[in-house]
Amino acid sequence: MNSYCNDKVVVVTGAGGTLCSAIAIDLAKKGAKVVLVGRTREKLEKVSAAIAAAKGVCRIEPGDVTDEAAVADIAVRVEAEWGPCRFLINGAGGNNVKAMPTRLRFCEKDLCVKNNPVNPVNPVQKELPADRGFFDIDMEAFKSVLEINTLGTVIPSRIFGLQMAKAGGGAILNFASMNTYRPLTRVAPYAMSKAAIANWTMFFAQYMAPAKVRVNAVAPGFMVNERSRAYLMTPDGGLSARGEQVMHHTPMGRFGEAEDLLGCVNWLLDDSASAFVTGITVPVDGGFLSSAGV
Numbered sequence: 001m002n003s004y005c006n007d008k009v010v011v012v013t014g015a016g017g018t019l020c021s022a023i024a025i026d027l028a029k030k031g032a033k034v035v036l037v038g039r040t041r042e043k044l045e046k047v048s049a050a051i052a053a054a055k056g057v058c059r060i061e062p063g064d065v066t067d068e069a070a071v072a073d074i075a076v077r078v079e080a081e082w083g084p085c086r087f088l089i090n091g092a093g094g095n096n097v098k099a100m101p102t103r104l105r106f107c108e109k110d111l112c113v114k115n116n117p118v119n120p121v122n123p124v125q126k127e128l129p130a131d132r133g134f135f136d137i138d139m140e141a142f143k144s145v146l147e148i149n150t151l152g153t154v155i156p157s158r159i160f161g162l163q164m165a166k167a168g169g170g171a172i173l174n175f176a177s178m179n180t181y182r183p184l185t186r187v188a189p190y191a192m193s194k195a196a197i198a199n200w201t202m203f204f205a206q207y208m209a210p211a212k213v214r215v216n217a218v219a220p221g222f223m224v225n226e227r228s229r230a231y232l233m234t235p236d237g238g239l240s241a242r243g244e245q246v247m248h249h250t251p252m253g254r255f256g257e258a259e260d261l262l263g264c265v266n267w268l269l270d271d272s273a274s275a276f277v278t279g280i281t282v283p284v285d286g287g288f289l290s291s292a293g294v
């Protein structure tokens with residue numbers, strides 16, 4: 001098959017998820033040998049079955065990307081049996097509801113009324129149970145979100161980036177977010193860590209340039225996945241209040257689909273298309289960032 005990734009080893013973390021399953025299947029259809037990484041074997045098996053149905057090649061390597069020893073084990077096994085990793089997609093990431101206040105803005109118990117008597121309650125906030133403010137959230141949950149979304153990218157990048165450098169080059173693709181640019185309400189550690197991804201992408205790009213390893217990121221707009229469905233949609237498939245706010249700020253008037261990322265992902269991985277591109281974060285967002293919503 002005549003494609004930039006034909007017969008090349010591609011490691012996809014978060015491969016059982018909404019966005020990276022589609023990316024893994026697309027790369028396998030292009031002839032890549034795809035390593036599916038995630039914590040839940042069953043999710044990876046579904047993607048593996050889709051790849052097999054498309055006559056692609058993949059292997060399942062369950063593991064936690066924040067566990068350096070586990071990722072190193074995967075790297076050793078894959079290199080011994082398939083050769084060095086040429087492309088790495090750092091898709092594993094996520095949030096934790098325990099790290100999210102249920103209130104949008106400061107409204108801590110009686111302090112809210114004392115400090116802000118005029119407009120203590122945001123209209124959307126009224127719809128949320130007012131049981132947990134920022135000052136009540138669990139710091140261990142906060143730290144876990146920082147860890148998966150930052151070290152969960154750094155650890156595979158160190159391990160597979162070194163493999164790429166030794167083999168003569170490669171490309172790494174990270175996952176940023178609209179939170180990279182401005183924090184959305186209620187998701188502080190997720191937003192912090194996605195801002196860090198853009199910074200890390202630039203750091204690692206300049207560091208790895210002499211090794212012919214390019215490092216870039218995509219920043220998806222709002223794409224419904226299992227987790228976000230609950231807060232963007234109503235049970236009957238309509239828009240929740242938050243979903244309506246997102247749509248109001250999305251000039252293209254729809255949520256994104258995993259397939260909307262494929263052109264950008266392939267461009268950033270393919271040396272023949274983006275050989276001089278490194279260290280950038282590309283929004284794929286239906287215009288969300290360009291819209292002030294007014």
Ligand SMILES: NC(=O)c1ccc[n+]([C@@H]2O[C@H](COP(=O)([O-])OP(=O)(O)OC[C@H]3O[C@@H](n4cnc5c(N)ncnc54)[C@H](OP(=O)(O)O)[C@@H]3O)[C@@H](O)[C@H]2O)c1
Pocket residue numbers: 013014015016017018019020037038039040041043063064065066090091092093094148152175176177178219220221222223224225226227228
């Ligand atoms: N969907 C969106 O609108 C959107 C927007 C902007 C950015 N993003 C980012 O895009 C990436 C993919 O998002 P998605 O929508 O496809 O999310 P998703 O459907 O939740 O998939 C994420 C995958 O990451 C895996 N994962 C989580 N923690 C992991 C860990 N410690 N080690 C290994 N795997 C882990 C999860 O599988 P296990 O739980 O089985 O491990 C899950 O399958 C994420 O980085 C996300 O933050 C998504």
